[in-house]
Amino acid sequence: MEFKDFQLKPFLLEAISKLNFKEPTDIQKQIIPIIRTGKSVIGQSQTGTGKSHSFLLPLIDAIDPSKNEVQVVITSPSRELAEQLYQTASQLVSNAPEEIRIVSYVGGTDKKRQMAKLTNNQPHIVIGTPGRILDLINEQALKIHTASKMVIDEADMTLDLGFLHDVDQIAGRLPEKLQMLVFSATIPEKLKGFLKKYVENPVVVQLKPEHIIAPAIDNLLLSTKGQAKIDVLYQVLTMGEPYLALIFANTKQNAEEIADGLRQRGIQPAVLHGDVPARERKRIMRRVHNLEYQFMVATDLAARGIDIEGVSHVINYELPKDMEFFVHRTGRTGRSNLKGTAITLYAPGEEKAIDELEKYGIVFKPVTIEKGQLVETYERKRREMRNAPSQLEPDHRIRGMVNKAKKQVKPGYKRKLKENIASQQKRKRRASKTRSHG
Incomplete structure (x- = not known):
């Protein structure tokens, strides 16, 4: 399978080519077609699987640049991850025939300046940390009610760092008919209540890595x-x-x-x-x-x-x-x-x-x-x-027979002893195999 099979817009295929991506990763093969149908997704995968491109590509492909309104909201639990997503998305739209506005809103940056810029233009795609996005919404500078798609990236980390309440507040301002895309390495119990509230009939994609530790x-x-x-x-x-x-x-x-x-x-x-x-x-x-x-x-x-x-x-x-x-x-x-x-x-x-x-x-x-x-x-x-006891060590009964054999009692006793030891060893090997497979 190749990226062109997804029928993405030419500027996106050009951007992928510049990144030297040869073929889609497993998560991209599964998730891009689902997102394009408009269904909500819960994607569970480890880091480094190509997850960011799996949602950015179909979301950017669906943007209508002629509308001066927010169409996608993406939350990330840390400034660094939000910045990384912003850079990735910016690279993908660099050759778009019409400008697709992507803006990053994170804590520690100039809020007043961000608010001033929002008076004239709303971004098409909002990427940022939950706290700063919610701040700008509460200031009535950022208008997200027009967005029909929301991404919660690293949802388990969002929960760990205590930002799920802010994400809940943001999701609550979005239209009822919402395509929700949630990506997480794990789905903790506390996250399930949130998902039930906002994610209707999601397609759950669980990608277990072939190797727990990568072969490299x-x-x-x-x-x-x-x-x-x-x-x-x-x-x-x-x-x-x-x-x-x-x-x-x-x-x-x-x-x-x-x-x-x-x-x-x-x-x-x-x-x-x-x-x-x-x-x-x-x-x-x-x-x-x-x-x-x-x-x-x-x-x-x-x-x-x-x-x-x-x-x-x-x-x-x-x-x-x-x-x-x-x-x-x-x-x-x-x-x-x-x-x-x-x-x-x-x-x-x-x-x-x-x-x-x-x-x-x-x-x-x-x-x-x-x-x-x-x-x-x-x-x-x-x-x-x-330190492990020998699997084939004869038990006390056989030990007793060995001692008797040394005295060379009845004829045929040694043969009987050998048979007993062989039988004992066979039983122990079988038990050991059963345990290791159980």
Whole structure:
């Protein structure tokens, strides 16, 4: 299948060609035709699947540039994600024969200036954070009542960050006959009530990735073996030459402690967490994009709102509490068909947490540090084999028979013993197989 099969307007096909997109991704193949029918959609997919283009292409294709009114409203939970969507949409309309006005409204920008511009022209497509969009609606500057389509991008993150109430207020100002497009990595219980309220007979598209961890990612597991974790991290960061390494912590406090530990060792990382003020956050992101930082320490929620190109390494300094966070973290590298490396550090007492991740189908390659390099090791599995009771160990009854056999009692006893041991081993193997398939 090719993009031309969607019968999009020529300027959109030209924009896609400039992006060097060869063929649609799975989510684009499924969602673009559904959106074009006017049906509401709930799309569940992981990051990096081509989701943004799956809704931007059909929505832009349906815009009527001759109308001076809002036709589409798109909310995004963070400034960075909203800005990214705005840039993507702007690139798609760059060669449109008639101007399609797309405007980004996010917090931390000049509201008065935005209001002044809205007195003459309403945008065709509104992209922004829920708080700022709602502000402009309440000021009666932004008129969204004409829009027939609304997109809630990263809906689970919108809920996590406490913005669902604002989104509810925005949706409440839109016409009753509304095409609602909701995209989310997960559908938490609290989101279901909102969806029931606004999304009528949606088409639910669930795209489960073929691989939990993309094949382009080398997913390594490194035991700290009782060493200080910060020292192991320092070794990992200095043994190669990461283009950009993203180091994950579970809390703001831990992120600051890791950053301090690295500074004491001569590494200057960027730090991103919920307490970093908006202006400082923007400045940090600009410097990261300009490659002024080679390392960034971040918490999960802070990092969910950013998309940094060129992350060569992801380091799980701490194991996340949630498997989905692990997948999301790891998916920050190995994108756009580039190779990536994910390294999970774990202390000897964290074996159980690793086992849990493996139960979900996450496959690690155990490594150790030797002569300043990461080399593959089988140590972890060897230890497990050593600690596990032998599947074929004869039980106490057979042990008794062995002792008797040594005394060479009745003729044929050894043969009977061998048969008993063989039968016992067969039963245990069968039981073991049943357990592993169950």
